[in-house]
Amino acid sequence: MSEPAVDAEEVRHVADLARVTLSEDEVDAFAEQFSEVLGYFEALEDVPEVESEPELVNVMREDEVEESLSQEAALANADESEDGFFKGPRVS
C-alpha cells in the first residue's frame, strides 16, 4: 500500500481546526512528513479485535466547596485582566 498523500490544503485545514497558524514553508514540510507518519500508522489496520472489559470505578466525590486559589492567584499569569476577569480577544 502506498503512503497516503497529504496535500497542502489538508494540512492547512487541520492547522485551522487545531488553531495553529502555519507559514508556507511549514505547510510544505508537514505535508511530506504527515504522509510518511500516517502511512506508518496504517499498520494499525492489521490489529485484531481484542475482548477487553476495562475495570471502571466512579471516583467522583460529592460536590462540596473547598479551599481553592484566590482570584488574584488565578489571574496572576494572564496577560490581561479587568475587574477580576480574564480579558481575551473578541469572539467574532
Added chain:
Amino acid sequence: MSHNAFITETDIAGDESGVLDGRTVAVKDNISTEGVRTTCGSEMLSDYVPPYDATVVSRLKDAGATIVGKANMDEFGMGTTTETSAFGPVTNPVDDDRVPGGSSGGSAAAVAAGDADLALGSDTGGSIRCPAAYCGVVGIKPTYGLVSRYGLVAYANSLEQIGPIANTVADAAELLSVIAGPDENDGTTRKAGADADYASAATGDVEGLTIGVPTQLVGGRERAGDDPAEGGETRAGADEAVVEVFEDALDEYRDAGAEIVEVSLPSVEYAVAAYYVIAMSEASSNLARFDGVRYGTSGGYDGNWNEAFSDAREEGFGDEVKRRVLLGTYALSAGYHDKYYKQAQEARAWVKQDFDEAFETVDVLASPTMPMLPPELGESLDDPLQMYLADANTVPVNLANLPAISVPAGESDGLPVGLQLVGPAFGEETIIRAGSLLA
C-alpha cells in the same frame, strides 16, 4: 551547573526533616513549583509561574529534600533527545557531542553530572527510561496510578507518570517511596503500594527469578524501515552493539541464579503506531488550553479570538509540538477517527493482554531500554518517523500502564547501554529487586 541541564536554578529547602534531608533534587520543568517558573521547555510558558506545588513537590519538601533546579526537557515532553527545548539542547555528560535522551534529558544529565543527587522526570512513552539509559543512570517509570499527576502539565494523561532518576536503584527506590501513594487531587491514583518501602527491595538478590526476553524487542535491526503494509516488520530491532551488552547482562543474571526464558509479544510490533496516535490525540486536546488568555504568551495580536489564538500558538509552539498537535487533530477528525484512534485503542488492549499472559509464566521482562546508542546532537531531528521508532521498546509499557526500570547494563564504545526490566502492575518491588543486581 553544566550541560544546560537546568532551565531555572533554585534553592528551595524542605520545610521539614525527613528521609531526604540533605539530598538535592532536580525537578523536570513540567512539574509545577509554587513561585518558581515552570516552562515545559516552551516559549509558550516562558513566563508562567504556578500558584501551587505539584503533589510530588509537596512530598519532596515534606521529606526534607532541597530542590536545586527545574530541569531542561523536550518541549511539553515531546521528543527523545531533549533537542526540542526552547531553551536549547542538553548535552550528555558522558559525551558532550551526544544527546542525553529525552524528554527528561535535563533530569538525567543533572544526576549523571553530579549537579543533583536525585531527579524527578515524567514518562509518557519512555521519557524517564530513555535518558536514564543514555546517561548511564537509573530511572523508574511507575505503574499508572501509583504517583499523583496533580501539578504535572498534561501531555497525554492516560499514559504519563512522574518517576525518579538516581545513580543507584536503591536511591531511585527511596525517592519513589517518598512520591508514591494516593492523592485526593488526582482521581487516577490508586491505593495499591501506598505504604511500600521500595528501597529495602533493592537487595541485589535475583536467585530464583524468572526473566522473560521478548524476542520482538531484541532481534536484528536489518529489518528497519521495511514497509509493514507490504508484509515487512513494523519496527526495528536493536543495534548489534546494544544487543551484545544486553546479552552480557543476561549472563550476569544467569550467574546470579535467575532463569532466562524467551517469550513472544506479537502485539508490540504495533505499539509505536498505537502509542503515537493516542499520545498525539491526547496532546491535541490538552494543549488547546494554551490560548494566551489565561496563561501562555498572547503576543498581543489583533483580530478575533480564533485569529489571535492561532497566531499566539504559531509563535509559542516549536516544530515538534505543532507536528503532534496537528497529527492528533488529524487522527481525531471526522472520517479518520475509526481508522486511527479506534484502531490504536484496540492495539492498546491487545498489548495489555499480551503482557498479562507473559506475566503468568515470568516475574519480569527484560530488553534493551533503547535500541541504539545515544545519537550525536542534531542527528535525528529532521526525520520525525525515525525519532518515533526509537521508542519501540519503551512505549508498550505505557500502553499497558505497567512499571519499568532502566538500569545501566554496561558500555559500548564508552557509551552507556540501558537494560529495561518490566513488571506486572504494582510490581515495583520486583523490578527494583531485579534491577539492583546491576546498580
